[in-house]
Amino acid sequence: MSKHQASHFATQAIHAGYNxxxxxxxxxxxxxxxxxxxxxxxxxxxxxxxGDNDRFIYARLGSPSQxxxxxxxxxxxxxxxxxxxxxxxxxxxxxxxxxxxxxxxxIADLSLYGCTYSFLEHGLKQFGVEVxxxxxxxxxxxxxxxxxxxxxxxxxxxxxxxMRLVDIAALAEITRQYDCKLMIDNTYCTPYLQNPLSxxxxxxxxxxxxxxxxxxxxxxxxxxxxxxxxxxxxxxxxKDMTGAVIxxxxxxxxxxxxxxxxVRMDRHCQNAQQVAEYLSTSDxxxxxxxxxxxxxxxxxxxxKQMRLPGGMIAFELNASREQSAQFVNAxxxxxxxxxxxxxxxxxxxxxxxxxxxxxxxxLLEHLISPTLIRLSVGLEHIGDILFDLDQAFExxxxxxxxxxxxx
Ligand SMILES: Cc1ncc(COP(=O)(O)O)c(C=O)c1O
Numbered sequence: 387m388s389k390h391q392a393s394h395f396a397t398q399a400i401h402a403g404y405n406x407x408x409x410x411x412x413x414x415x416x417x418x419x420x421x422x423x424x425x426x427x428x429x430x431x432x433x434x435x436x437g438d439n440d441r442f443i444y445a446r447l448g449s450p451s452q453x454x455x456x457x458x459x460x461x462x463x464x465x466x467x468x469x470x471x472x473x474x475x476x477x478x479x480x481x482x483x484x485x486x487x488x489x490x491x492x493i494a495d496l497s498l499y500g501c502t503y504s505f506l507e508h509g510l511k512q513f514g515v516e517v518x519x520x521x522x523x524x525x526x527x528x529x530x531x532x533x534x535x536x537x538x539x540x541x542x543x544x545x546x547x548x549m550r551l552v553d554i555a556a557l558a559e560i561t562r563q564y565d566c567k568l569m570i571d572n573t574y575c576t577p578y579l580q581n582p583l584s585x586x587x588x589x590x591x592x593x594x595x596x597x598x599x600x601x602x603x604x605x606x607x608x609x610x611x612x613x614x615x616x617x618x619x620x621x622x623x624x625k626d627m628t629g630a631v632i633x634x635x636x637x638x639x640x641x642x643x644x645x646x647x648x649v650r651m652d653r654h655c656q657n658a659q660q661v662a663e664y665l666s667t668s669d670x671x672x673x674x675x676x677x678x679x680x681x682x683x684x685x686x687x688x689x690k691q692m693r694l695p696g697g698m699i700a701f702e703l704n705a706s707r708e709q710s711a712q713f714v715n716a717x718x719x720x721x722x723x724x725x726x727x728x729x730x731x732x733x734x735x736x737x738x739x740x741x742x743x744x745x746x747x748x749l750l751e752h753l754i755s756p757t758l759i760r761l762s763v764g765l766e767h768i769g770d771i772l773f774d775l776d777q778a779f780e781x782x783x784x785x786x787x788x789x790x791x792x793x
Pocket of ligand 1: 473475499501502571574592593605725
């Protein structure tokens with residue numbers, strides 16, 4: 387337990403769960419890589435297995451430095467407990483496997499991160515769980531569909547890659563009337579911008595690979611909720627089903643990343659707002675999806691549940707699919723890469739990359755335009771980000787304009 391009883395996010399991100407004085411003064415929690423833990427006796431080991439003492443047993447069930455990380459993550463997400471995992475998909479699958487069985491139904495929003503969709507389609511469905519996709523941006527669609535066999539409702543908000551928002555409180559009001567868990571993927575927001583549990587969700591999951599780590603040097607995830615649910619996920623989904631255990635080295639990198647999360651997020655949001663405003667004045671851009679823009683159709687909802695609009699932008703060009711890809715290729719400083727939330731501004735074309743497992747029909751069904759471009763606005767100087775976008779527009783469209791004129 388930390389001696390700090392801090393209530394502010396910035397202080398919790400730096401101090402929660404750790405008191406250096408209890409660790410020979412080491413400011414940075416030690417990296418623990420032990421796979422197993424010794425007991426003084428069989429009796430003490432037996433009691434640990436029964437949960438009658440708090441000794442560590444085996445690293446698949448947790449380690450002392452992982453425990454520090456989990457206390458910090460729980461504080462930041464305003465949760466009773468958290469479980470850190472080897473990846474975001476490790477957190478999502480460990481949680482879903484823990485609560486669903488054949489014959490149950492999971493309802494998911496139409497738009498999801500590509501590999502979450504693949505897991506539902508190619509994993510969960512094969513084991514007899516019914517998966518239904520609904521447009522959860524309108525909570526009434528859930529009222530019309532939910533039944534006693536629905537055991538989980540799952541959504542990202544904002545969604546990857548197309549920045550749709552769902553009203554967490556409105557969905558929670560519906561799921562609460564059933565024996566059904568509402569699980570929200572909060573990766574795009576981080577706990578600095580949005581706390582789904584405080585809005586009524588039962589579980590929150592994250593890819594910590596993104597903003598939480600923040601430097602593109604680790605893969606990790608976590609799930610947070612009540613102590614009872616997290617104990618269940620640790621002992622069933624993680625221990626027996628996925629084994630998606632976070633490494634001691636990644637625990638350390640993640641604790642380091644969290645210390646600057648609030649500072650980085652403020653700058654991500656500031657830069658993204660300026661990029662969104664720039665794009666919204668461009669003749670080459672058809673649609674832009676960013677909740678910080680005054681004309682965003684979900685601005686009221688964003689103001690209700692998000693503290694700031696975030697660092698992610700999605701937009702469609704007034705152009706063909708090929709030209710959209712050409713635009714991405716024409717960027718010089720901005721890197722074409724998947725992942726998001728790093729210091730570097732990253733751009734990608736979901737239909738060709740993260741969502742390329744979708745057929746053309748599935749892309750349309752799941753509201754992902756084949757010309758959509760996803761931008762993770764980084765921490766570089768805003769002038770350099772705007773300059774790069776500008777020169778890419780010029781290089782793709784001025785050539786095109788000349789062609790049109792001469793044709
Ligand atoms: C919204 C969202 N959820 C989950 C994941 C999966 O996380 P990971 O890559 O850490 O397994 C990602 C990855 O991009 C994501 O964007």
